[in-house]
Amino acid sequence: MPIRVLLADDHAVMRAGFRMILESADDIEVVGEAATGVEAVAAASALHPDVVCMDVQMPDMDGLEATRRIVADPAVLSAVVIVTTFDRDDYLFTSLSAGASGFLLKNAGPEELISAVRVAAAGDALLAPEVTRRVIARFTDAEPASGAARTATPDGMPELTERENEVLQLVAQAMSNAEIAERLYIGEATVKTHVSNLLQKLGARDRVAAVVYAHRHGIA
Structure with missing residues:
Protein backbone atom coordinates (compact mmCIF):
# COMPACT_ATOMS: atom_id res chain seq x y z
CA MET A 1 0.00 0.00 0.00
CA PRO A 2 1.42 3.41 -0.92
CA ILE A 3 1.81 6.16 1.67
CA ARG A 4 -1.20 8.45 1.23
CA VAL A 5 -0.34 12.16 1.48
CA LEU A 6 -2.41 15.33 1.78
CA LEU A 7 -0.74 18.59 0.70
CA ALA A 8 -1.82 21.76 2.53
CA ASP A 9 -0.34 24.98 1.16
CA ASP A 10 -1.96 28.19 -0.06
CA HIS A 11 0.36 28.41 -3.08
CA ALA A 12 -0.79 26.24 -5.99
CA VAL A 13 2.68 26.23 -7.54
CA MET A 14 4.18 24.94 -4.29
CA ARG A 15 1.58 22.17 -4.07
CA ALA A 16 2.26 21.21 -7.68
CA GLY A 17 5.99 21.04 -6.97
CA PHE A 18 5.51 18.92 -3.88
CA ARG A 19 3.13 16.62 -5.76
CA MET A 20 5.65 16.11 -8.56
CA ILE A 21 8.45 15.34 -6.10
CA LEU A 22 6.44 12.97 -3.92
CA GLU A 23 4.79 11.09 -6.76
CA SER A 24 8.20 10.42 -8.28
CA ALA A 25 8.55 7.90 -5.45
CA ASP A 26 6.90 4.54 -6.13
CA ASP A 27 5.62 4.19 -2.56
CA ILE A 28 3.91 7.61 -2.19
CA GLU A 29 0.54 8.79 -3.50
CA VAL A 30 -0.83 12.33 -3.14
CA VAL A 31 -4.53 11.85 -2.42
CA GLY A 32 -5.59 15.46 -1.92
CA GLU A 33 -4.72 19.14 -1.69
CA ALA A 34 -5.87 22.02 0.48
CA ALA A 35 -5.30 25.76 0.11
CA THR A 36 -6.44 26.84 3.60
CA GLY A 37 -6.31 25.50 7.11
CA VAL A 38 -10.04 24.91 7.10
CA GLU A 39 -9.76 22.90 3.89
CA ALA A 40 -6.87 20.91 5.35
CA VAL A 41 -8.89 19.87 8.40
CA ALA A 42 -11.87 18.89 6.25
CA ALA A 43 -9.71 16.99 3.75
CA ALA A 44 -7.88 15.10 6.50
CA SER A 45 -11.22 14.08 8.01
CA ALA A 46 -12.58 12.95 4.64
CA LEU A 47 -9.48 11.29 3.17
CA HIS A 48 -7.66 9.89 6.24
CA PRO A 49 -4.18 10.35 4.75
CA ASP A 50 -1.16 8.73 6.36
CA VAL A 51 0.74 12.02 6.29
CA VAL A 52 -0.27 15.68 5.96
CA CYS A 53 2.39 18.06 4.66
CA MET A 54 1.26 21.30 6.30
CA ASP A 55 2.28 24.88 5.58
CA VAL A 56 2.08 27.36 8.48
CA GLN A 57 0.90 30.62 6.95
CA MET A 58 -2.46 29.97 5.25
CA PRO A 59 -5.75 31.90 5.08
CA ASP A 60 -8.88 31.17 7.15
CA MET A 61 -6.93 29.06 9.65
CA ASP A 62 -3.16 28.77 9.97
CA GLY A 63 -1.37 25.45 9.74
CA LEU A 64 -0.63 25.32 13.46
CA GLU A 65 -4.31 25.39 14.43
CA ALA A 66 -5.13 23.01 11.59
CA THR A 67 -2.47 20.62 12.89
CA ARG A 68 -3.92 20.82 16.40
CA ARG A 69 -7.40 19.94 15.13
CA ILE A 70 -6.23 17.09 12.90
CA VAL A 71 -4.13 15.50 15.63
CA ALA A 72 -6.95 15.89 18.17
CA ASP A 73 -9.39 13.96 15.95
CA PRO A 74 -9.15 10.29 17.01
CA ALA A 75 -10.76 9.19 13.75
CA VAL A 76 -8.07 10.68 11.51
CA LEU A 77 -4.76 9.22 12.79
CA SER A 78 -2.66 11.22 10.32
CA ALA A 79 0.93 12.24 11.00
CA VAL A 80 1.51 15.94 10.31
CA VAL A 81 4.78 17.29 8.96
CA ILE A 82 5.15 21.06 9.04
CA VAL A 83 6.79 22.30 5.82
CA THR A 84 7.51 26.00 6.04
CA THR A 85 9.72 28.73 4.63
CA PHE A 86 10.38 30.18 8.08
CA ASP A 87 12.90 28.66 10.50
CA ARG A 88 11.29 30.26 13.53
CA ASP A 89 11.39 28.83 17.03
CA ASP A 90 7.81 29.87 17.73
CA TYR A 91 6.60 27.90 14.70
CA LEU A 92 8.74 24.92 15.65
CA PHE A 93 7.67 24.71 19.28
CA THR A 94 4.03 25.53 18.67
CA SER A 95 3.75 22.96 15.90
CA LEU A 96 5.30 20.22 18.03
CA SER A 97 3.11 21.14 20.98
CA ALA A 98 0.13 20.97 18.62
CA GLY A 99 1.10 17.40 17.82
CA ALA A 100 3.10 17.65 14.59
CA SER A 101 5.42 14.73 13.97
CA GLY A 102 8.15 16.82 12.41
CA PHE A 103 9.37 20.10 11.03
CA LEU A 104 10.91 20.63 7.59
CA LEU A 105 12.00 23.77 5.74
CA LYS A 106 10.87 24.35 2.16
CA ASN A 107 14.46 24.75 1.00
CA ALA A 108 15.04 21.08 1.78
CA GLY A 109 15.97 18.92 -1.20
CA PRO A 110 13.50 16.57 -2.94
CA GLU A 111 15.01 13.50 -1.26
CA GLU A 112 14.60 15.14 2.15
CA LEU A 113 10.90 15.73 1.50
CA ILE A 114 10.37 12.16 0.36
CA SER A 115 12.33 10.87 3.35
CA ALA A 116 10.32 13.06 5.74
CA VAL A 117 7.05 11.60 4.46
CA ARG A 118 8.35 8.04 4.75
CA VAL A 119 9.72 8.64 8.23
CA ALA A 120 6.52 10.27 9.47
CA ALA A 121 4.38 7.48 8.00
CA ALA A 122 6.53 4.94 9.85
CA GLY A 123 6.22 6.84 13.12
CA ASP A 124 10.00 7.26 13.21
CA ALA A 125 12.11 10.25 14.31
CA LEU A 126 11.95 13.20 11.96
CA LEU A 127 13.75 16.10 13.62
CA ALA A 128 17.33 16.82 12.68
CA PRO A 129 19.76 16.72 15.63
CA GLU A 130 20.13 20.53 15.72
CA VAL A 131 16.35 20.92 15.86
CA THR A 132 16.13 18.23 18.54
CA ARG A 133 18.57 20.22 20.68
CA ARG A 134 16.37 23.31 20.37
CA VAL A 135 13.32 21.31 21.39
CA ILE A 136 15.11 19.81 24.38
CA ALA A 137 16.38 23.21 25.51
CA ARG A 138 12.92 24.77 25.25
CA PHE A 139 10.93 22.03 26.93
CA THR A 140 13.42 21.24 29.68
CA ASP A 141 13.97 24.87 30.69
Whole structure:
Protein backbone atom coordinates (compact mmCIF):
# COMPACT_ATOMS: atom_id res chain seq x y z
CA MET A 1 0.00 0.00 0.00
CA PRO A 2 1.42 3.41 -0.92
CA ILE A 3 1.81 6.16 1.67
CA ARG A 4 -1.20 8.45 1.23
CA VAL A 5 -0.34 12.16 1.48
CA LEU A 6 -2.41 15.33 1.78
CA LEU A 7 -0.74 18.59 0.70
CA ALA A 8 -1.82 21.76 2.53
CA ASP A 9 -0.34 24.98 1.16
CA ASP A 10 -1.96 28.19 -0.06
CA HIS A 11 0.36 28.41 -3.08
CA ALA A 12 -0.79 26.24 -5.99
CA VAL A 13 2.68 26.23 -7.54
CA MET A 14 4.18 24.94 -4.29
CA ARG A 15 1.58 22.17 -4.07
CA ALA A 16 2.26 21.21 -7.68
CA GLY A 17 5.99 21.04 -6.97
CA PHE A 18 5.51 18.92 -3.88
CA ARG A 19 3.13 16.62 -5.76
CA MET A 20 5.65 16.11 -8.56
CA ILE A 21 8.45 15.34 -6.10
CA LEU A 22 6.44 12.97 -3.92
CA GLU A 23 4.79 11.09 -6.76
CA SER A 24 8.20 10.42 -8.28
CA ALA A 25 8.55 7.90 -5.45
CA ASP A 26 6.90 4.54 -6.13
CA ASP A 27 5.62 4.19 -2.56
CA ILE A 28 3.91 7.61 -2.19
CA GLU A 29 0.54 8.79 -3.50
CA VAL A 30 -0.83 12.33 -3.14
CA VAL A 31 -4.53 11.85 -2.42
CA GLY A 32 -5.59 15.46 -1.92
CA GLU A 33 -4.72 19.14 -1.69
CA ALA A 34 -5.87 22.02 0.48
CA ALA A 35 -5.30 25.76 0.11
CA THR A 36 -6.44 26.84 3.60
CA GLY A 37 -6.31 25.50 7.11
CA VAL A 38 -10.04 24.91 7.10
CA GLU A 39 -9.76 22.90 3.89
CA ALA A 40 -6.87 20.91 5.35
CA VAL A 41 -8.89 19.87 8.40
CA ALA A 42 -11.87 18.89 6.25
CA ALA A 43 -9.71 16.99 3.75
CA ALA A 44 -7.88 15.10 6.50
CA SER A 45 -11.22 14.08 8.01
CA ALA A 46 -12.58 12.95 4.64
CA LEU A 47 -9.48 11.29 3.17
CA HIS A 48 -7.66 9.89 6.24
CA PRO A 49 -4.18 10.35 4.75
CA ASP A 50 -1.16 8.73 6.36
CA VAL A 51 0.74 12.02 6.29
CA VAL A 52 -0.27 15.68 5.96
CA CYS A 53 2.39 18.06 4.66
CA MET A 54 1.26 21.30 6.30
CA ASP A 55 2.28 24.88 5.58
CA VAL A 56 2.08 27.36 8.48
CA GLN A 57 0.90 30.62 6.95
CA MET A 58 -2.46 29.97 5.25
CA PRO A 59 -5.75 31.90 5.08
CA ASP A 60 -8.88 31.17 7.15
CA MET A 61 -6.93 29.06 9.65
CA ASP A 62 -3.16 28.77 9.97
CA GLY A 63 -1.37 25.45 9.74
CA LEU A 64 -0.63 25.32 13.46
CA GLU A 65 -4.31 25.39 14.43
CA ALA A 66 -5.13 23.01 11.59
CA THR A 67 -2.47 20.62 12.89
CA ARG A 68 -3.92 20.82 16.40
CA ARG A 69 -7.40 19.94 15.13
CA ILE A 70 -6.23 17.09 12.90
CA VAL A 71 -4.13 15.50 15.63
CA ALA A 72 -6.95 15.89 18.17
CA ASP A 73 -9.39 13.96 15.95
CA PRO A 74 -9.15 10.29 17.01
CA ALA A 75 -10.76 9.19 13.75
CA VAL A 76 -8.07 10.68 11.51
CA LEU A 77 -4.76 9.22 12.79
CA SER A 78 -2.66 11.22 10.32
CA ALA A 79 0.93 12.24 11.00
CA VAL A 80 1.51 15.94 10.31
CA VAL A 81 4.78 17.29 8.96
CA ILE A 82 5.15 21.06 9.04
CA VAL A 83 6.79 22.30 5.82
CA THR A 84 7.51 26.00 6.04
CA THR A 85 9.72 28.73 4.63
CA PHE A 86 10.38 30.18 8.08
CA ASP A 87 12.90 28.66 10.50
CA ARG A 88 11.29 30.26 13.53
CA ASP A 89 11.39 28.83 17.03
CA ASP A 90 7.81 29.87 17.73
CA TYR A 91 6.60 27.90 14.70
CA LEU A 92 8.74 24.92 15.65
CA PHE A 93 7.67 24.71 19.28
CA THR A 94 4.03 25.53 18.67
CA SER A 95 3.75 22.96 15.90
CA LEU A 96 5.30 20.22 18.03
CA SER A 97 3.11 21.14 20.98
CA ALA A 98 0.13 20.97 18.62
CA GLY A 99 1.10 17.40 17.82
CA ALA A 100 3.10 17.65 14.59
CA SER A 101 5.42 14.73 13.97
CA GLY A 102 8.15 16.82 12.41
CA PHE A 103 9.37 20.10 11.03
CA LEU A 104 10.91 20.63 7.59
CA LEU A 105 12.00 23.77 5.74
CA LYS A 106 10.87 24.35 2.16
CA ASN A 107 14.46 24.75 1.00
CA ALA A 108 15.04 21.08 1.78
CA GLY A 109 15.97 18.92 -1.20
CA PRO A 110 13.50 16.57 -2.94
CA GLU A 111 15.01 13.50 -1.26
CA GLU A 112 14.60 15.14 2.15
CA LEU A 113 10.90 15.73 1.50
CA ILE A 114 10.37 12.16 0.36
CA SER A 115 12.33 10.87 3.35
CA ALA A 116 10.32 13.06 5.74
CA VAL A 117 7.05 11.60 4.46
CA ARG A 118 8.35 8.04 4.75
CA VAL A 119 9.72 8.64 8.23
CA ALA A 120 6.52 10.27 9.47
CA ALA A 121 4.38 7.48 8.00
CA ALA A 122 6.53 4.94 9.85
CA GLY A 123 6.22 6.84 13.12
CA ASP A 124 10.00 7.26 13.21
CA ALA A 125 12.11 10.25 14.31
CA LEU A 126 11.95 13.20 11.96
CA LEU A 127 13.75 16.10 13.62
CA ALA A 128 17.33 16.82 12.68
CA PRO A 129 19.76 16.72 15.63
CA GLU A 130 20.13 20.53 15.72
CA VAL A 131 16.35 20.92 15.86
CA THR A 132 16.13 18.23 18.54
CA ARG A 133 18.57 20.22 20.68
CA ARG A 134 16.37 23.31 20.37
CA VAL A 135 13.32 21.31 21.39
CA ILE A 136 15.11 19.81 24.38
CA ALA A 137 16.38 23.21 25.51
CA ARG A 138 12.92 24.77 25.25
CA PHE A 139 10.93 22.03 26.93
CA THR A 140 13.42 21.24 29.68
CA ASP A 141 13.97 24.87 30.69
CA ALA A 142 10.31 25.89 30.82
CA GLU A 143 7.09 24.57 32.23
CA PRO A 144 5.16 22.67 29.56
CA ALA A 145 1.96 24.21 28.29
CA SER A 146 0.44 21.59 26.04
CA GLY A 147 0.86 18.89 23.45
CA ALA A 148 4.11 16.98 23.24
CA ALA A 149 5.63 18.45 26.39
CA ARG A 150 2.61 17.61 28.48
CA THR A 151 2.34 14.02 27.25
CA ALA A 152 6.06 13.58 27.82
CA THR A 153 5.80 14.07 31.57
CA PRO A 154 3.13 11.77 32.99
CA ASP A 155 2.68 11.57 36.74
CA GLY A 156 5.07 9.04 38.26
CA MET A 157 7.98 7.23 36.69
CA PRO A 158 6.88 4.25 34.60
CA GLU A 159 8.85 1.03 34.86
CA LEU A 160 10.84 0.45 31.70
CA THR A 161 12.78 -2.71 31.00
CA GLU A 162 16.55 -2.50 30.68
CA ARG A 163 16.25 -2.79 26.89
CA GLU A 164 13.52 -0.12 26.75
CA ASN A 165 15.79 2.23 28.71
CA GLU A 166 18.60 1.58 26.22
CA VAL A 167 16.28 2.29 23.31
CA LEU A 168 14.98 5.46 24.97
CA GLN A 169 18.52 6.75 25.45
CA LEU A 170 19.21 6.29 21.73
CA VAL A 171 15.87 7.80 20.72
CA ALA A 172 16.89 10.82 22.79
CA GLN A 173 19.98 11.12 20.58
CA ALA A 174 17.68 11.45 17.53
CA MET A 175 18.67 8.03 16.21
CA SER A 176 16.39 6.30 13.71
CA ASN A 177 15.11 2.76 14.22
CA ALA A 178 17.70 1.48 11.76
CA GLU A 179 20.53 3.21 13.63
CA ILE A 180 19.29 1.88 16.98
CA ALA A 181 19.06 -1.64 15.56
CA GLU A 182 22.67 -1.41 14.35
CA ARG A 183 23.90 -0.03 17.69
CA LEU A 184 22.15 -2.70 19.78
CA TYR A 185 22.65 -5.60 17.33
CA ILE A 186 18.95 -6.35 17.13
CA GLY A 187 16.40 -6.35 14.32
CA GLU A 188 14.66 -3.18 13.23
CA ALA A 189 11.27 -4.79 13.85
CA THR A 190 12.34 -5.47 17.43
CA VAL A 191 13.33 -1.81 17.83
CA LYS A 192 9.89 -0.74 16.60
CA THR A 193 8.28 -2.99 19.19
CA HIS A 194 10.42 -1.53 21.99
CA VAL A 195 9.69 2.04 20.86
CA SER A 196 5.96 1.34 20.72
CA ASN A 197 6.03 -0.20 24.21
CA LEU A 198 8.01 2.62 25.80
CA LEU A 199 5.84 5.31 24.21
CA GLN A 200 2.78 3.61 25.67
CA LYS A 201 4.39 3.38 29.10
CA LEU A 202 5.50 7.02 29.01
CA GLY A 203 2.11 8.23 27.83
CA ALA A 204 3.95 9.92 24.95
CA ARG A 205 2.19 10.32 21.62
CA ASP A 206 5.41 10.32 19.57
CA ARG A 207 9.19 10.20 19.66
CA VAL A 208 9.51 13.95 20.16
CA ALA A 209 7.65 13.60 23.44
CA ALA A 210 9.91 10.69 24.38
CA VAL A 211 13.02 12.80 23.72
CA VAL A 212 11.74 15.53 26.03
CA TYR A 213 10.85 12.98 28.70
CA ALA A 214 14.30 11.37 28.55
CA HIS A 215 16.14 14.67 28.98
CA ARG A 216 13.80 15.91 31.72
CA HIS A 217 14.33 12.75 33.78
CA GLY A 218 18.06 12.31 33.27
CA ILE A 219 17.65 9.18 31.15
CA ALA A 220 19.46 10.61 28.12
